[in-house]
Structure formats: structure tokens, C-alpha cells
Amino acid sequence: xxxxxxxxxxxxxxxxxxxxxxxxxxxxxxxxxxxxxxxxxxxxxxxxxxxxxxxxxxxxxxxxxxxxxxxxxxxxxxxxxxxxxxxxxxxxxxxxxxxxxxxxxxxxxxxxxx
Amino acid sequence: xxxxxxxxxxxxxxxxxxxxxxxxxxxxxxxxxxxxxxxxxxxxxxxxxxxxxxxxxxxxxxxxxxxxxxxxxxxxxxxxxxxxxxxxxxxxxxxxxxxxxxxxxxxxxxxxxx
Numbered sequence: 001x002x003x004x005x006x007x008x009x010x011x012x013x014x015x016x017x018x019x020x021x022x023x024x025x026x027x028x029x030x031x032x033x034x035x036x037x038x039x040x041x042x043x044x045x046x047x048x049x050x051x052x053x054x055x056x057x058x059x060x061x062x063x064x065x066x067x068x069x070x071x072x073x074x075x076x077x078x079x080x081x082x083x084x085x086x087x088x089x090x091x092x093x094x095x096x097x098x099x100x101x102x103x104x105x106x107x108x109x110x111x112x113x114x
Numbered sequence: 115x116x117x118x119x120x121x122x123x124x125x126x127x128x129x130x131x132x133x134x135x136x137x138x139x140x141x142x143x144x145x146x147x148x149x150x151x152x153x154x155x156x157x158x159x160x161x162x163x164x165x166x167x168x169x170x171x172x173x174x175x176x177x178x179x180x181x182x183x184x185x186x187x188x189x190x191x192x193x194x195x196x197x198x199x200x201x202x203x204x205x206x207x208x209x210x211x212x213x214x215x216x217x218x219x220x221x222x223x224x225x226x227x228x
Contacts, residue, residue, distance in 0.1 A: 033211050043118070043204050043219030044157075051214055090157065098211050099147050100170035104157040 002027050002095040004105035012111040019063075021093040021108050023091030028074065033074040034096040034102070035065055039087045047089075050074065086112045088108070115140060118207050118220035126226045131192040135223045139186050139207030146188040147217065148180060151202040160203075163188050164211055192225075200227045 007022040025031060032051050036044040048059025055067040065076045074091060091105040119138045127133050139146050148160040159172040161163040163182035182194045186207070190197055208215040 036219075041221065043206070043221050045219065049213075049216075080224075089141050094213055097213060098160050098162070098170065099206070099208070099213065099217060100162050100172065102159070102213075106156050 002031075002093060002103050004091055004093050004103050006091055006105040006108045007088075008108055009106065010058065010109045010111070012113055013081045014113045015083060016080050019110065021076040021089050021091075021110065023065075023074045023076065023105060024072055025074065026095040027089075027093060027095070033065075033067060034094075035059065035063070035074070035076050036090045036092065037061075037087045037106075038090065038107075044090065047076070073105045081110075081112045083112050083114065086110055098105070103107040118205055118218050120203075120205050120220040122223060122225050123221065124224045126228060128228050129195055129197060132191065133195060133225060134189055134191045135205075135225070136209075137188045137205030137207075137220060139188070139205075140181055140218055143207035143209055143218070144186055145208045145211045145215075146186060147206045147208075148188070148190050149204040149206065150174075151204055151222070152200075157204075160190065162168050164213070166218075169206050169211065177192055195227045197227050199225065201225060 005024045034049045035047040048057045050057045050067045058064045063078045095101045121136045145164045147162040161171040162169045166182045177193045182188045204222045206219045207218045208217045
């Protein structure tokens with residue numbers, strides 16, 4: 001069965017520092033991979049997704065992620081953290097071709113320290 | 115273009131009651147999915163509707179049901195509420211059913227069962 005692991009349920013970074021949120025997945029087939037962000041009292045917003053093609057994916061708000069098949073990883077990075085980046089981040093992997101087959105990770109709560 | 119709207123935003127019910135939640139997708143979107151989000155289980159897929167037909171259902175008991183209207187608006191119903199049904203219920207819409215279509219989430223309905 002496919003699964004998604006997010007290392008670190010809570011991550012704290014200083015404002016201006018590098019943001020690195022880790023995501024590893026298990027998949028028997030090349031996956032589609034997603035990163036979502038959830039701000040307090042809001043729904044999820046898609047940050048970026050990998051389907052096919054270039055393994056370095058750029059998303060909104062300065063985030064990017066790199067698909068590394070050999071490491072089964074899809075880590076999310078941002079060069080310089082802003083206070084507004086404080087939120088919950090979810091990695092997700094598909095195990096089929098439609099949204100009912102998408103498996104979400106447990107989430108990582110990002111705190112940004114001024 | 116207006117985003118996905120969900121009503122009500124907050125709801126308090128008692129055990130044994132039933133509840134209906136509403137979701138209005140983005141104009142032109144035909145696929146509507148529902149998710150349950152809890153601290154313990156994370157994000158779990160409930161069901162997906164497309165063209166007024168339920169296309170997929172997650173691993174939830176029959177107390178959870180839904181429907182979609184001709185204008186793509188969707189409702190979900192939970193009967194005989196249990197304490198464990200307390201959760202944030204998220205609705206998401208997309209143009210079609212493909213993973214290449216971005217899924218847009220509403221702010222959710224926070225259901226508390228007492």
C-alpha cells in the first residue's frame with residue numbers, strides 16, 4: 001500500500017532562513033506528487049504538483065520541490081522564510097488516476113520566528 | 115471568479131442527530147470531492163461527485179452520503195451522528211476528474227458533535 005511520510009510534525013525556522021519540509025513516499029509506480037498549504041481556519045491550497053517532465057517544480061509563494069525517484073522523496077523548499085509562511089503543509093501522493101486515490105501525509109506545522 | 119464556498123462554516127450537533135453540509139464549487143467546475151480532516155486520522159477522502167453521479171467513495175460507513183445537483187452544487191449528509199464525526203469537512207472542486215486539473219478547496223465546515 002502506498003504511504004506518505006513527512007519527517008517532523010513541527011518545524012521552526014527564523015525569518016529569512018531556508019525552509020525545508022521533507023516528504024517521502026512509497027510507490028510502486030511513478031507517482032503524481034503534491035504539496036498543499038493550509039492556513040488557520042482555511043481549506044487547502046495547492047502549492048505545486050509534479051506530474052511528468054522536469055523534476056524540479058516551482059510553485060506559488062516562492063516554494064519549489066524536487067522529485068527524486070531514487071530517494072522516493074519530494075522535499076519542499078523556500079530560500080527565505082516569511083512570517084506569512086507559518087501554516088500547515090501537506091504532502092500528497094496519488095495511487096491512481098483520480099482524486100479518490102490521493103493519499104495525504106500527516107502534515108508539518110511550520111512556525112516562523114521573527 | 116468566486117472560490118469554493120461551504121455553508122455553514124461552523125456547526126454544533128448532538129449525538130444521534132443528522133446534519134447536511136453544502137458546497138458550491140467554482141463556476142464551471144464539474145467535479146466535487148469531500149474530505150474529512152481530523153487530528154488523529156488526518157485528511158481522508160469521503161466521496162467524489164461528477165455529473166450528479168457519485169464516482170468514488172472512501173472507506174466510511176453508510177451514514178455518510180452525498181449528492182450533486184445539476185448546477186454542480188453538492189451536499190453531504192451524516193446521519194446518526196457520533197462523537198467521532200467531529201471534524202473539519204472540506205469540499206474541493208476541479209474542472210474535470212483528472213489529476214492534471216488543480217483541485218480548489220473551500221474553507222471547510224467545522225462540525226462539533228456533543
